[in-house]
Amino acid sequence: MEFNEHKAIYLQIAESLCERILSGKLNAEDRIPSVRELGATMGVNPNTIARTYDHLQQREIIYNKRGIGYFVAPGARQEIIKALKDRFLKEELPVFFKRMDMLSISMNEIENYYKQESK
Amino acid sequence: MEFNEHKAIYLQIAESLCERILSGKLNAEDRIPSVRELGATMGVNPNTIARTYDHLQQREIIYNKRGIGYFVAPGARQEIIKALKDRFLKEELPVFFKRMDMLSISMNEIENYYKQESK
Amino acid sequence: MEFNEHKAIYLQIAESLCERILSGKLNAEDRIPSVRELGATMGVNPNTIARTYDHLQQREIIYNKRGIGYFVAPGARQEIIKALKDRFLKEELPVFFKRMDMLSISMNEIENYYKQESK
Amino acid sequence: MEFNEHKAIYLQIAESLCERILSGKLNAEDRIPSVRELGATMGVNPNTIARTYDHLQQREIIYNKRGIGYFVAPGARQEIIKALKDRFLKEELPVFFKRMDMLSISMNEIENYYKQESK
């Protein structure tokens, strides 16, 4: 996996897990890999994975059974969507439109781009 | 000026200067404040401003006349737009649509939001 | 290490690193010392080393793995040579010949000098 | 006149005066322009010219008649040549060859380049 330059790796891994949950590849009560396992497969220090799991557990997206492993929480999907939707509307949309204004990009252009992408 | 918690101050100042150039408040060949001046007005260490100016100079957005000060470069606008558009299309738009997909938000919702904002 | 009076220390350190890369003492993917380490060994403030590394990273001569350290970039040698050759042919050679002209020094004299030096 | 980025303007002006002396455009006892005059023609602060003249006077290349102006010194040519030859052999040639070595440029290449230039 390749990582974005200016974003914490542990957050990027968290996001990719969330995406897998939203997309249905991971479902409630599914076990997710151990820190060592995932660390190995992603070529990352296990500490980094631990941080990812800690982050997700605090947000009630995964939970831990001691001595067994981490599992997708029952309400994971809702929690993720709630968090994302919130940030999306309050933070991302405004800067998005500000950029569009500054760069003189119209909604039409975006829509065209969108149609191409979603083909 | 208030600064965002999780972004380097020197970059935030750089962005605000770019915005002033794009909006026409600053034009090519305009002199911009000295590092000490701007540092004082923004309540920031002059070194931090120096870093901002260094950053912008490397991107050919401003240039320096020794012993005199910094000036907006002739091609500043284009350079800024080029950089922004690049990042926008290659990095921001994809994650934007990915989010919309995941959150099942339609273009219509966005458009409505957009119309409200632009009133 | 001794530093030239009239050239920035951070640039002199950058050059010495480049020389070590060109001479093969440092190879692609080699880790280079941390800012604190190198600062200590050269009797220089770590910030100064940080500036050196920043400078070289922008030129794609070294790169950074977050939390781990700096490494020699794969294309480091080429980048260095490209930059040096460029400057050499466009800036240094012309003044070199201009001087020779003004001082009426012939290529023969230079060649003799060169042969002595390369013994 | 255009100025090099990383060299003091007053030194660049000094060099151009020296070149004019060596090339015979300026001869011993010729009057050179006043600081104000030269400053105006070069688009430079008179203080900068004053610094140039001070620099050259210390090296006995020009001298001053109070209330009248600056003049080329009788031994100007020799002084210039002496200074240049010295620096050339002791400082410039060594770095020149060091660069050639590092960049694997042969004397032949240089000679060819030289022949083209001197056509």
Place this chain on the structure above:
DNA sequence: GTGGTCTAGACCACC
């Protein structure tokens, strides 16, 4: 441990 950022204060060359 690593680098990234920021402050405070200093000295310098240059205009």
Place this chain on the structure above:
DNA sequence: GTGGTCTAGACCACA
């Protein structure tokens, strides 16, 4: 006056 560089020391996020 201007910017350029450097130091000393601090705090932070990240691995």
